[in-house]
Amino acid sequence: MLFVQQPVFLCPVLNQFCTCSGYCNQLILPNNILQLMTLSAKTKHAVAAALKSLLPDAEINSDMISINLTKPEFTGDYTVVLFPFVKLLRMKPDALGTLLGDYLLAHTDLYASYAIVSGFLNLTIKDNVWAHFLLNNFNDAQFGEQRGEAERVMIEYSSPNTNKPLHFGHLRNIFLGAAVSEILKATGNEVIKANLINDRGIHICKSMIAWQHYGNGDTPESTGMKGDHLVGHYYVKFNDVYKAQVAELIAAGKDEKTAEKEAPIMLETQEMLRKWEAGDAETRTLWQTMNGWVYKGFDVTYDKLGVSFDKMYYESDTYLLGKQLVEEGLQKGVLFKKEDGSVWIDLKDEGLDEKLLLRGDGTSVYITQDLGTAKLKYDQYKLDKSVYVIADEQNYHMQVLKLILKKIGEPCADGIHHLSYGMVELPTGRMKSREGTVVDADDMANEMIALAREQAEAAGKTEGFTEEELNKLYATIGLGALKFYLLRVDPKKKMIFDPKESIDLHGFTATFIQYAHTRICSILRKENLPLMPTAQHFASFRLTEEIAPLEKKLILHLEQYPSILAAAATEFNPSELCIYAFQLAQMFNSFYDVHSISKAENEEKKQLRIMIVVMAASVLRHAMHQLGIALPEKM
RNA sequence: GGUCCGGUAGCUCAGUUGGAUAGAGCAUCAGCCUUCUAAGCUGGGGGUCAUUGGUUCGAAUCCAAUCCGGAUCACCA
Numbered sequence: 230m231l232f233v234q235q236p237v238f239l240c241p242v243l244n245q246f247c248t249c250s251g252y253c254n255q256l257i258l259p260n261n262i263l264q265l266m267t268l269s270a271k272t273k274h275a276v277a278a279a280l281k282s283l284l285p286d287a288e289i290n291s292d293m294i295s296i297n298l299t300k301p302e303f304t305g306d307y308t309v310v311l312f313p314f315v316k317l318l319r320m321k322p323d324a325l326g327t328l329l330g331d332y333l334l335a336h337t338d339l340y341a342s343y344a345i346v347s348g349f350l351n352l353t354i355k356d357n358v359w360a361h362f363l364l365n366n367f368n369d370a371q372f373g374e375q376r377g378e379a380e381r382v383m384i385e386y387s388s389p390n391t392n393k394p395l396h397f398g399h400l401r402n403i404f405l406g407a408a409v410s411e412i413l414k415a416t417g418n419e420v421i422k423a424n425l426i427n428d429r430g431i432h433i434c435k436s437m438i439a440w441q442h443y444g445n446g447d448t449p450e451s452t453g454m455k456g457d458h459l460v461g462h463y464y465v466k467f468n469d470v471y472k473a474q475v476a477e478l479i480a481a482g483k484d485e486k487t488a489e490k491e492a493p494i495m496l497e498t499q500e501m502l503r504k505w506e507a508g509d510a511e512t513r514t515l516w517q518t519m520n521g522w523v524y525k526g527f528d529v530t531y532d533k534l535g536v537s538f539d540k541m542y543y544e545s546d547t548y549l550l551g552k553q554l555v556e557e558g559l560q561k562g563v564l565f566k567k568e569d570g571s572v573w574i575d576l577k578d579e580g581l582d583e584k585l586l587l588r589g590d591g592t593s594v595y596i597t598q599d600l601g602t603a604k605l606k607y608d609q610y611k612l613d614k615s616v617y618v619i620a621d622e623q624n625y626h627m628q629v630l631k632l633i634l635k636k637i638g639e640p641c642a643d644g645i646h647h648l649s650y651g652m653v654e655l656p657t658g659r660m661k662s663r664e665g666t667v668v669d670a671d672d673m674a675n676e677m678i679a680l681a682r683e684q685a686e687a688a689g690k691t692e693g694f695t696e697e698e699l700n701k702l703y704a705t706i707g708l709g710a711l712k713f714y715l716l717r718v719d720p721k722k723k724m725i726f727d728p729k730e731s732i733d734l735h736g737f738t739a740t741f742i743q744y745a746h747t748r749i750c751s752i753l754r755k756e757n758l759p760l761m762p763t764a765q766h767f768a769s770f771r772l773t774e775e776i777a778p779l780e781k782k783l784i785l786h787l788e789q790y791p792s793i794l795a796a797a798a799t800e801f802n803p804s805e806l807c808i809y810a811f812q813l814a815q816m817f818n819s820f821y822d823v824h825s826i827s828k829a830e831n832e833e834k835k836q837l838r839i840m841i842v843v844m845a846a847s848v849l850r851h852a853m854h855q856l857g858i859a860l861p862e863k864m
Numbered sequence: 865g866g867u868c869c870g871g872u873a874g875c876u877c878a879g880u881u882g883g884a885u886a887g888a889g890c891a892u893c894a895g896c897c898u899u900c901u902a903a904g905c906u907g908g909g910g911g912u913c914a915u916u917g918g919u920u921c922g923a924a925u926c927c928a929a930u931c932c933g934g935a936u937c938a939c940c941a
Contacts, residue, residue: 292881300884310883312921322921348921349884390941430941544941571939580867581937588939595941624868625936651869652935688903706903718877722870723934730875734903736889737877744903752900796880808878811888822896822905864903 267792268354268362271339272296272307279332280314287318298785304344305351306785312348322348359784360772363837366787367844368761373791373851375417383606384410384648385423386618387531387538391523392436393461395530397668397726398620398653398660401715404857405650406618407536408716408803411855416798421610425542425602428520434501436460437515438494439467449522455529455671456522461662468663470494530671534708535857542602550601551593555586558637574633584629599630600637607641614644616801621649621721648801651723653715668728677707677732684734690864702861706740709858713739716856717807737811739858742849745814745821746860749846752826753839760862762843770836779820783841786813790848794855803856810852817845 266274273296280289293313299305309329311322318325323345330343330350341355366372386406389395395403410420427433440447440463449456471494478488489495504512531537555572558564564574569589576584586597606615617627627647634642652659660667681703685691691699714732718724734740753760776784790809797805826842829835850860 295881295883297880297883303884308884312883315921347884427941432941569939582866585939590939592939594939620935621869622935628868649869654934684903690901690903722877725876733876733890738889738903740903741889744901748901748904755900804878808888815888818904819906821900825900827900864901 269296275337299351306354307352309350326350356776363840367840373794374415379417379419380613381419382614383421383423383612384616388425390427391520392433392464393662394457395670400670404712404715408856409801412798422538423540424538427544429545431502434498435467436464438498439463455526457526460523547602548598551597554600563636603641616646616648618648650720653724656727677711678703681706705859709739716803719804742810742814743860745817746849747864749842750862783816806852
């Protein structure tokens with residue numbers, strides 16, 4: 230089995246870390262090293278070595294060598310941009326290109342031909358290099374994965390409040406966190422998936438108060454409602470009552486601020502929070518009961534979405550942490566105390582403001598507990614990295630958090646990374662659960678599954694399935710479409726979702742990719758082959774004919790997968806895999822339309838094409854698996 | 865007001881450290897099912913890359929200014 234290694238060798242030609250293992254001074258690399266490098270990397274090395282040999286005096290650094298995929302309208306596979314050298318070497322692009330092209334052809338075994346078009350050297354890779362690549366990798370289910378120095382990474386995501394059900398915006402967070410976890414695992418890291426539940430505070434008490442007053446003893450069992458939805462219902466109820474009371478007080482002559490402070494239900498809620506903090510038995514029991522309902526509801530949703538966690542943190546356990554860190558900071562002189570006893574940090578030198586860390590009465594604020602939790606995580610797991618999947622509205626908060634830890638001298642500071650994502654908005658603006666303008670996560674999932682059913686039935690695709698198989702299939706398609714829809718966009722961009730328009734099952738979607746996969750499965754069934762045929766099946770394969778353009782396009786794209794996966798990992802960006810997989814499926818569909826496998830021109834073509842589609846299906850499965858999307862064999 | 869993020873086709877989005885004539889999907893129009901699954905394929909129309917200036921062989925990409933949208937700057941969480 231072949232794995233792309235972590236770049237750990239300092240390459241003498243490129244003067245940077247890469248996979249060449251230091252062999253690249255020699256133009257012909259040892260076979261075992263060659264196999265580990267992508268053709269793009271090999272080409273970069275070959276060009277570097279060629280320039281060094283041809284023009285030993287020229288000062289050429291690796292940044293100047295830019296290797297791109299050749300644009301489809303030109304002949305070639307990889308393109309070397311010649312302009313950066315032109316000025317330095319005082320040579321015309323064509324002359325340099327010829328020199329370089331001839332040298333590469335004479336001294337390496339990779340290129341069949343070259344062409345120079347207005348300053349670009351287009352290199353065509355030999356067909357047998359592609360054939361080798363296929364034979365070596367076509368049935369490697371782990372193609373693209375890395376086994377390097379693993380880092381231990383915690384990824385915190387989801388992190389819900391226990392006063393309402395999950396909504397569409399949470400789904401983006403959950404899918405991002407789950408996908409990034411898988412991507413980091415596939416690139417050689419040890420991943421701990423964590424969920425920090427916000428289970429206490431005034432907002433939790435709001436649903437509790439409303440339930441006490443208006444709940445009539447309702448339970449999930451008595452009403453048949455999912456626990457999180459039942460509790461969420463009373464959260465909305467609280468706000469309705471609160472608004473009415475405030476309006477009443479204003480009508481009675483109070484100003485708005487006073488009215489908001491003095492609304493009876495708000496006073497009751499604050500009293501309840503005080504009782505909770507004092508450990509009042511009755512309050513705690515109610516709190517546990519209602520949170521229990523919510524957790525049961527969340528479990529159902531997480532289970533349906535196919536996500537899980539390795540470690541749960543509860544804010545009721547962690548909210549008192551962090552005070553000790555503040556003490557340390559005071560002793561070190563990093564923090565200071567104001568006259569009223571409150572503790573602050575001065576971040577003006579960093580372009581920020583002063584920030585409060587402890588109130589005058591010694592109680593914590595939001596960021597205090599986050600400081601403590603960051604340290605707790607680090608101490609428990611000795612993390613190299615700690616990733617927080619949190620919406621971009623908290624960019625400032627996370628920046629301050631990291632800065633404070635750094636100033637206090639906590640070792641956990643360096644590993645903290647905020648995976649910031651844009652909010653999902655409705656055409657009318659932000660979703661507000663208080664106002665009931667949310668798209669519920671459970672509803673959304675169910676609607677997507679129903680849509681999958683509707684479209685399958687309309688297309689007459691239900692034959693040959695049992696009812697059970699169909700239900701499973703609709704879930705795979707519907708949830709796949711939902712995940713893909715939320716993951717295909719660059720995380721940092723905000724999204725607008727219009728509930729009136731359903732999520733599409735055509736075009737740039739998971740369904741499109743799933744469909745391409747089922748077509749490949751269908752081909753293999755017809756050929757009586759398993760999804761992963763053995764290498765022996767192709768033992769007699771010899772390439773004698775030219776590889777057709779649509780065949781080559783697929784092979785070339787497959788060869789890119791390891792670098793795409795690696796980029797998705799370093800940038801914490803699953804959307805790169807979405808785009809990659811969609812393009813691969815697209816290329817397959819075009820290929821499929823033109824080249825038959827069952828009726829291939831000859832046995833050689835048949836074998837070549839089978840290797841291509843087997844590998845395409847395998848890479849599609851791998852890429853989609855990272856996103857939590859399954860690919861059915863039939864649909 | 866300070867800081868940060870964004871502005872690319874009617875809509876939703878791609879566009880690697882600056883590279884060739886700015887690309888997909890949706891929508892729209894025109895074709896393609898006796899042939900491995902048409903949830904598919906092929907083609908057409910559709911662009912002042914917010915604006916202006918700069919940097920250079922070359923700018924959607926880098927710099928500056930301006931305009932528009934959003935987030936944030938609490939002894940809330």
